Amino acid sequence: MSRKLNSVLLAVLVLTAAMGLKTIVAAHSNTPVVVANAGGPMPPTPW
Amino acid sequence: MLGPVDYVLWFLTAILEAGVVVCALKRHSFRRYLALNIYMLGSLVVTILRFWVFSHFGLSSPQYLYFYFYSDALLTVGLYFALITLYSFVLSELQTGRYVRLAAIVLLAGTAFFSYQVIQQSSDRMLTRFVVEMSQNLYFVGLVLTYLLWGAILKLRETRAQIIQLVLSLGLYFSAFAATYALRNLYPSLHLTLGFLSQLIALSLPLAWAYTIWRIPVEARLAPSRLTAVSR
Numbered sequence: 578m579s580r581k582l583n584s585v586l587l588a589v590l591v592l593t594a595a596m597g598l599k600t601i602v603a604a605h606s607n608t609p610v611v612v613a614n615a616g617g618p619m620p621p622t623p624w
Numbered sequence: 625m626l627g628p629v630d631y632v633l634w635f636l637t638a639i640l641e642a643g644v645v646v647c648a649l650k651r652h653s654f655r656r657y658l659a660l661n662i663y664m665l666g667s668l669v670v671t672i673l674r675f676w677v678f679s680h681f682g683l684s685s686p687q688y689l690y691f692y693f694y695s696d697a698l699l700t701v702g703l704y705f706a707l708i709t710l711y712s713f714v715l716s717e718l719q720t721g722r723y724v725r726l727a728a729i730v731l732l733a734g735t736a737f738f739s740y741q742v743i744q745q746s747s748d749r750m751l752t753r754f755v756v757e758m759s760q761n762l763y764f765v766g767l768v769l770t771y772l773l774w775g776a777i778l779k780l781r782e783t784r785a786q787i788i789q790l791v792l793s794l795g796l797y798f799s800a801f802a803a804t805y806a807l808r809n810l811y812p813s814l815h816l817t818l819g820f821l822s823q824l825i826a827l828s829l830p831l832a833w834a835y836t837i838w839r840i841p842v843e844a845r846l847a848p849s850r851l852t853a854v855s856r
Contacts, residue, residue: 584723588730591772595764596738602764602806609808610756611818612692613763613801613825614699615667616637617674618630620689623749 626683633823634675640830641668647838656842659709660790663702664830670695693752697759704732704762707769707794713787714776731769735761763805767798785844786836793832800825 603609612619644664648654654661674692681687708728712721739758746753773791782788804825808818 580723581726584727585730588727588734591727591731591765591768592734592738595735595768596761598768598802599761599764599805602802603809609805609812609815610693610760611763611801611805611808611822612696612759613797613804613822614670614696614703615641615674615826616634616671616823617678617692618626618634618683618823619819620683620685620692622689 629820630823633820633827634671637823637827637830638668638671638675640827640834641665641671643834644830644837647834651837651842653837653842657709657790657837659702659706660833663699663706664833666702667699667830670699690752693756693759697755697762700759700762700766701732704728704766704769707766707773710787710791710794711769711773711776713784714773714780714782714791717780731765735765760805763798763801766794767802770795770798783845785840785846786842788846789836789840790833793829793836796832797825797829800828 610619610622641664645654645661645668648657648661674688674695677685677688677691705728708724711724711728715721715724736758739754739761743750743753743757770791774795776782777788777791801822804818804821807821808815811818
């Protein structure tokens with residue numbers, strides 16, 4: 578049971594770290610969209 | 625309007641993605657890295673379909689816009705699971721497979737929940753915004769997971785050269801993504817140059833994977849360098 582809880586805790590910690598990092602990176606936020614999967618140019622976004 | 629560089633990068637990406645799958649088949653590594661190869665195969669299909677949608681409807685069409693972002697979200701989830709399988713490789717001796725899967729599902733669900741919380745104020749295009757937000761968040765989750773995996777590799781003294789190379793290439797890929805994200809945020813006027821940069825990042829991953837699978841034998845080992853004491 579404790580190992581399962583550890584897994585959940587680790588997942589929450591990773592999520593917190595990732596979202597914290599994203600917030601730091603997008604400090605002056607108008608939240609740009611960057612895509613780095615597969616080929617093709619990014620279309621103009623309407624938002 | 626696209627320039628020749630866009631087309632060259634587009635076709636080069638498709639060739640390299642196909643190259644990864646061909647190299648894996650030639651080296652009998654397709655089943656060993658099944659998730660990675662399925663991701664790369666999916667990526668190749670998306671690259672081709674994007675070109676088809678682009679040539680039929682144009683860059684500014686809603687069809688291209690929706691297809692571009694929805695396919696990106698699917699591929700990001702695919703890459704996330706490919707990364708989780710690398711965890712299974714590295715942690716295989718610790719018998720932690722089910723805990724890794726549990727953590728992966730909780731993390732994916734948590735990312736989806738967080739993304740929904742961010743966009744729930746939006747009134748229009750809610751699903752599309754959710755898909756884009758989820759995809760962007762998953763890139764950052766992938767970045768943190770890759771660095772954690774690198775820590776595990778160092779701690780557990782993993783020596784399989786292919787695994788190390790694959791993890792390092794993912795680290796480079798996600799770090800470059802985060803750097804581009806930050807630069808786009810700091811310098812919005814450079815969106816054209818940074819657009820090329822994100823295409824180069826997309827190209828770097830199949831290049832590194834094709835090199836790894838083709839040039840590094842499965843049995844190759846990387847021993848950490850040791851300091852030798854020289855008697856005087």
